[in-house]
Amino acid sequence: MSQAKRARRSRSGEIKKKKEKWPGSIDEVYPEPFLTIPLQPKEKKPGQLTQKQLKQYFEEGYCVVEDFFKPEELQPCRDAIDKMVDNLAEKLYKAGKIKDKYEEDDLFHRLTKLEKEHEGSNILLFKSQKMPKAFQDLWCNDRLLNIMEQLLGPEVAGHPVWNLRTKTPNSLAMDIPWHQDSAYFSNESYDHMIATSWIPFLDTNEQNGCMQVAKNGHRKGKVAAHQCCAGPTWYVMLEEDEMEKELDVDLENDVITLPIKYGGFLLFNNLTPHRSLRNVSDNIRWSVDLRWQSPEEHWGFYEIGEGVLFRSAKNKDITPNFDKFLSVDRKEVWAKKYFKQVDASDPFDTTITGPWIGKWEVVNHNKHTDAFKPAEG
Numbered sequence: 268m269s270q271a272k273r274a275r276r277s278r279s280g281e282i283k284k285k286k287e288k289w290p291g292s293i294d295e296v297y298p299e300p301f302l303t304i305p306l307q308p309k310e311k312k313p314g315q316l317t318q319k320q321l322k323q324y325f326e327e328g329y330c331v332v333e334d335f336f337k338p339e340e341l342q343p344c345r346d347a348i349d350k351m352v353d354n355l356a357e358k359l360y361k362a363g364k365i366k367d368k369y370e371e372d373d374l375f376h377r378l379t380k381l382e383k384e385h386e387g388s389n390i391l392l393f394k395s396q397k398m399p400k401a402f403q404d405l406w407c408n409d410r411l412l413n414i415m416e417q418l419l420g421p422e423v424a425g426h427p428v429w430n431l432r433t434k435t436p437n438s439l440a441m442d443i444p445w446h447q448d449s450a451y452f453s454n455e456s457y458d459h460m461i462a463t464s465w466i467p468f469l470d471t472n473e474q475n476g477c478m479q480v481a482k483n484g485h486r487k488g489k490v491a492a493h494q495c496c497a498g499p500t501w502y503v504m505l506e507e508d509e510m511e512k513e514l515d516v517d518l519e520n521d522v523i524t525l526p527i528k529y530g531g532f533l534l535f536n537n538l539t540p541h542r543s544l545r546n547v548s549d550n551i552r553w554s555v556d557l558r559w560q561s562p563e564e565h566w567g568f569y570e571i572g573e574g575v576l577f578r579s580a581k582n583k584d585i586t587p588n589f590d591k592f593l594s595v596d597r598k599e600v601w602a603k604k605y606f607k608q609v610d611a612s613d614p615f616d617t618t619i620t621g622p623w624i625g626k627w628e629v630v631n632h633n634k635h636t637d638a639f640k641p642a643e644g
């Protein structure tokens with residue numbers, strides 16, 4: 268038997284199917300941008316990472332920044348979420364979908380009540396993503412941008428993908444499996460750093476669904492083969508076996524559970540494998556993930572929308588153009604471009620479909636994958 272043939276035999280002796288390639292799989296790897304610390308700003312600026320944190324971010328693909336925000340800095344975001352929940356309750360109530368608006372319930376319980384009466388309320392909130400002013404301010408927070416300069420260099424722009432996570436207790440729809448963020452973006456995102464800050468709005472822990480990362484999983488500079496879609500959701504998934512084989516993740520030693528307190532946040536990149544645990548607490552685990560990259564790189568977002576320039580060595584006086592950013596609602600674009608259904612405008616429809624579904628093998632069909640239509644042209 269030839270060596271090649273022998274190599275195709277699995278340990279059990281069966282002939283292994285030759286691995287199929289999907290549009291998301293490419294042969295090239297790009298470790299350099301993920302492992303190389305850029306030239307650091309000459310000035311010391313407030314909020315900057317320590318040398319140890321910086322080193323850890325590039326070496327291990329993540330770091331945790333504790334006690335960064337004062338409660339009053341995050342309160343406007345909590346208030347904005349409160350308002351979003353309130354608007355949703357009004358909408359559901361007016362449409363006769365719920366009998367009570369649960370106005371007495373607080374931020375960490377009200378959406379759960381709505382969800383109980385109208386299943387999918389958490390998805391509806393997740394889908395309605397006009398970025399509130401408080402989140403815009405957080406996105407261009409000066410001290411956060413000082414960190415981004417350390418990670419990306421002097422040219423810093425907000426990346427168009429952001430998410431408010433509406434992680435209600437025990438909701439399968441909010442169970443996010445292992446993935447690398449580039450598995451959601453277009454392939455042009457694979458060759459450069461997109462930095463994510465994952466910012467919780469309460470203390471997070473193993474009970475309420477904190478984050479896990481597989482450290483070192485970014486080191487090969489590779490996006491492993493993902494599959495679609497997890498359980499009843501629209502999420503891509505990366506098998507642990509694949510993480511071991513393709514990304515050299517040592518599952519016993521590299522999986523890190525990250526309880527993060529209110530005021531702190533997690534930093535990782537678009538190749539860092541990560542997931543969140545199930546929320547088995549009584550509280551809603553609210554968080555936002557915000558992203559940044561160099562404006563000189565491709566947005567890696569299927570030409571759907573662009574980011575927002577925040578810092579540039581060429582111009583010290585930048586006013587971020589949020590109007591331009593807000594003029595594109597990516598979820599509306601997805602609905603128009605990637606939805607099979609004729610009427611994707613039902614305000615209570617909880618189907619989410621988007622370009623990432625066309626990138627990977629669909630191994631689990633559900634209403635989201637069924638609704639997917641590849642973009643024309």
Ligand SMILES: O=C(O)CCC(=O)C(=O)O
Nearest residue numbers: 432443448465543554556
């Ligand atoms: O918030 C979560 O549960 C998951 C977040 C995530 O996957 C991300 O920020 O890319």
